[in-house]
Amino acid sequence: MQAQTCVRRHPLRDGTLVEFDAAASFDELLAALARLLDEEAHAFAGPNLIIDVGSRVLGTDQLLDLEALIRRELGPRVLQIVNGEADDILREDGAGDGGAPASLRDGGFPPAAPAEPAAGRRDRPAVGRSEAVILRRTVRSGQRVTCDGSIVIIGDVNPGAEVIATGDVVVLGSLRGMAHAGARGRIDAQVIALRLEPVQIRIGPCIGRRPDQPPGRSLRPEVARVLDGTIVVEPLAGRRRRPAREPGSDRGEPIG
Amino acid sequence: MFSLLGGLRRRQAGSKDVARERLRVVLMHDRAGANPELLEQVRDALVQSLSPLVDMDRRGIQVDLRRQGQSLALVASIPVRGFKRGAGGRG
Amino acid sequence: MGKSIVITSGKGGVGKTTTTANLGMALAQRGARVALVDADIGLRNLDVLLGLENRIVYDLVDVVEGFCRLRQALIRDKRCENLFLLPAAQTRDKTAVSPDQMRALVAELKESFDVVLIDSPAGIEQGFQNAVAGADEAVVVTTPEVSAVRDADRIIGLLEAQEFHAPRLVINRIRPAMVSRGDMMDINDILEILAIDLVGVVPEDEHIVVSTNRGEPAVLQNSSLAGRAYRNIAARLMGEDVPFLDLQSANGGLLGRLRRIFGG
Numbered sequence: 327m328q329a330q331t332c333v334r335r336h337p338l339r340d341g342t343l344v345e346f347d348a349a350a351s352f353d354e355l356l357a358a359l360a361r362l363l364d365e366e367a368h369a370f371a372g373p374n375l376i377i378d379v380g381s382r383v384l385g386t387d388q389l390l391d392l393e394a395l396i397r398r399e400l401g402p403r404v405l406q407i408v409n410g411e412a413d414d415i416l417r418e419d420g421a422g423d424g425g426a427p428a429s430l431r432d433g434g435f436p437p438a439a440p441a442e443p444a445a446g447r448r449d450r451p452a453v454g455r456s457e458a459v460i461l462r463r464t465v466r467s468g469q470r471v472t473c474d475g476s477i478v479i480i481g482d483v484n485p486g487a488e489v490i491a492t493g494d495v496v497v498l499g500s501l502r503g504m505a506h507a508g509a510r511g512r513i514d515a516q517v518i519a520l521r522l523e524p525v526q527i528r529i530g531p532c533i534g535r536r537p538d539q540p541p542g543r544s545l546r547p548e549v550a551r552v553l554d555g556t557i558v559v560e561p562l563a564g565r566r567r568r569p570a571r572e573p574g575s576d577r578g579e580p581i582g
Numbered sequence: 583m584f585s586l587l588g589g590l591r592r593r594q595a596g597s598k599d600v601a602r603e604r605l606r607v608v609l610m611h612d613r614a615g616a617n618p619e620l621l622e623q624v625r626d627a628l629v630q631s632l633s634p635l636v637d638m639d640r641r642g643i644q645v646d647l648r649r650q651g652q653s654l655a656l657v658a659s660i661p662v663r664g665f666k667r668g669a670g671g672r673g
Numbered sequence: 674m675g676k677s678i679v680i681t682s683g684k685g686g687v688g689k690t691t692t693t694a695n696l697g698m699a700l701a702q703r704g705a706r707v708a709l710v711d712a713d714i715g716l717r718n719l720d721v722l723l724g725l726e727n728r729i730v731y732d733l734v735d736v737v738e739g740f741c742r743l744r745q746a747l748i749r750d751k752r753c754e755n756l757f758l759l760p761a762a763q764t765r766d767k768t769a770v771s772p773d774q775m776r777a778l779v780a781e782l783k784e785s786f787d788v789v790l791i792d793s794p795a796g797i798e799q800g801f802q803n804a805v806a807g808a809d810e811a812v813v814v815t816t817p818e819v820s821a822v823r824d825a826d827r828i829i830g831l832l833e834a835q836e837f838h839a840p841r842l843v844i845n846r847i848r849p850a851m852v853s854r855g856d857m858m859d860i861n862d863i864l865e866i867l868a869i870d871l872v873g874v875v876p877e878d879e880h881i882v883v884s885t886n887r888g889e890p891a892v893l894q895n896s897s898l899a900g901r902a903y904r905n906i907a908a909r910l911m912g913e914d915v916p917f918l919d920l921q922s923a924n925g926g927l928l929g930r931l932r933r934i935f936g937g
């Protein structure tokens with residue numbers, strides 16, 4: 327009985343919000359969520375699934391377990407993990423009839439404020455209260471993944487997909503869509519990808535776009551960061567020696 | 583003579599004539615479906631032209647268009663109570 | 674005060690977006706101030722055909738929701754300075770916008786543009802209703818196939834019901850060789866059935882594929898027959914009387930038949 331109350335489901339306009347009880351252990355929560363998904367799978371319509379984990383910090387293994395459970399029970403969902411924002415999300419979702427909640431539209435983050443990069447820097451200590459969120463899947467066109475903190479995507483980010491994080495964005499695969507790191511204004515955030523071929527990169531308030539004549543494909547991991555107000559892309563420092571044979575044909579297939 | 587020519591031409595013409603014919607039938611059906619008034623009118627015309635000959639249950643009349651392969655059929659179901667006296671003699 | 678034209682079709686994949694991009698470019702090259710509106714929310718493509726996908730910051734839904742101003746969301750074309758694109762949102766769906774909001778948006782665009790072209794999504798559902806909401810005129814795109822013509826007929830019926838008094842037709846992907854072989858419906862067959870005015874015929878053209886790859890509409894290439902066809906359509910939309918391309922020099926009958934139809 328208690329297990330049933332430790333996860334709460336709220337319908338959203340285009341998805342579902344699940345709230346985790348602060349007192350329960352992660353194993354209890356996972357079991358309760360599994361039961362809920364089993365019994366009420368039909369109630370989880372819509373592409374988005376937001377899980378509010380409260381103030382708890384999920385470890386990598388826990389995140390992967392959670393993600394695997396959801397993928398097994400529901401199939402692909404745009405999974406978003408937030409810290410204690412359930413009330414805001416529900417309020418925005420219910421307010422007006424203008425569409426999905428702002429939290430889904432722009433990750434719930436205020437628009438980047440070009441005037442105040444300094445304020446963004448002050449955010450720094452707040453970020454990192456969670457370990458990086460890890461997502462193991464391909465983010466496809468039309469999907470938007472948002473994350474408070476840094477995000478690691480094991481897989482590709484396709485054109486038309488968006489990854490938005492208040493911290494860094496790391497793509498262990500090809501980044502061909504849009505990535506926004508430092509979405510609350512942190513100008514020292516970074517975007518790192520094994521293949522960095524994005525349509526657009528945003529870091530804090532800066533926007534960089536792919537040149538109209540795309541240069542040759544880079545075969546080494548690269549990092550995008552802001553230098554003197556513009557986004558520059560360079561090889562990831564501390565370059566590992568790559569194997570002699572380039573995996574030319576494995577154009578950024580999901581790793582792992 | 584004419585039928586021979588027609589047959590020859592059809593063989594030469596290729597698939598576009600088939601396409602055109604199918605389209606014509608499909609569209610007649612679609613347009614009638616999108617326009618229930620049309621079938622109402624057909625129904626009324628049937629009632630009018632048949633009523634001197636047949637005693638029918640007007641509420642039970644059903645008129646429908648059905649696709650039959652390459653052509654369209656007007657299918658009417660008319661509950662008949664009886665034929666009017668002397669009707670056969672006139673025709 | 675400009676005019677707004679919706680490019681629509683019913684059936685998917687017949688060339689609405691290709692037509693919108695090329696007509697937009699052709700009209701702009703003639704000097705008109707042109708705004709292209711991608712109303713295919715959730716499946717945006719017009720940005721890619723124009724090679725502008727890397728410039729998108731805000732989109733139509735952001736404008737409608739008051740998240741940014743219209744002017745901020747409009748992207749100026751990189752080749753033609755009087756061509757602008759209002760991109761669709763990619764991470765949302767059709768329900769994010771209502772017909773009333775589209776009407777207001779297009780009305781605002783008409784204040785500063787000569788022509789507003791609206792690229793409609795396929796289908797007859799809300800996306801279509803949104804796309805036609807703000808339009809003064811309609812161009813229906815079809816291909817010479819039974820399914821496409823049938824859907825065009827349905828769309829024309831819906832447009833007429835919404836008081837678009839004279840939607841005009843673009844027949845796309847005509848293959849003259851197949852037409853003369855009798856294996857493709859010709860213009861005459863299609864016009865006979867749909868009974869609306871023809872505004873242009875665009876041939877099947879490999880340049881279209883190449884230009885989509887490059888993000889450069891085919892009207893920018895002089896060698897493209899489809900590009901020429903689109904330039905002619907643009908001229909006709911601006912009220913010019915341009916003869917139809919002779920796509921079928923082997924079959925002199927085509928032009929003759931067209932002339933008969935249009936009294937030209």
Ligand SMILES: Nc1ncnc2c1ncn2[C@@H]1O[C@H](COP(=O)(O)OP(=O)(O)OP(=O)(O)O)[C@@H](O)[C@H]1O
Pocket residue numbers: 682684685686687688689690691692713718793794795845846875876877878879881882885899
């Ligand atoms: N005249 C043409 N010659 C060759 N290919 C063409 C031609 N017109 C369109 N195509 C191709 O057809 C495909 C569909 O075109 P397009 O995207 O413009 O259609 P659409 O009607 O906008 O599709 P949707 O309904 O999905 O929005 C594209 O791959 C395009 O390159």
Ligand SMILES: [Mg+2]
Pocket residue numbers: 689690691713718792793794
């Ligand atoms: Mg399209």
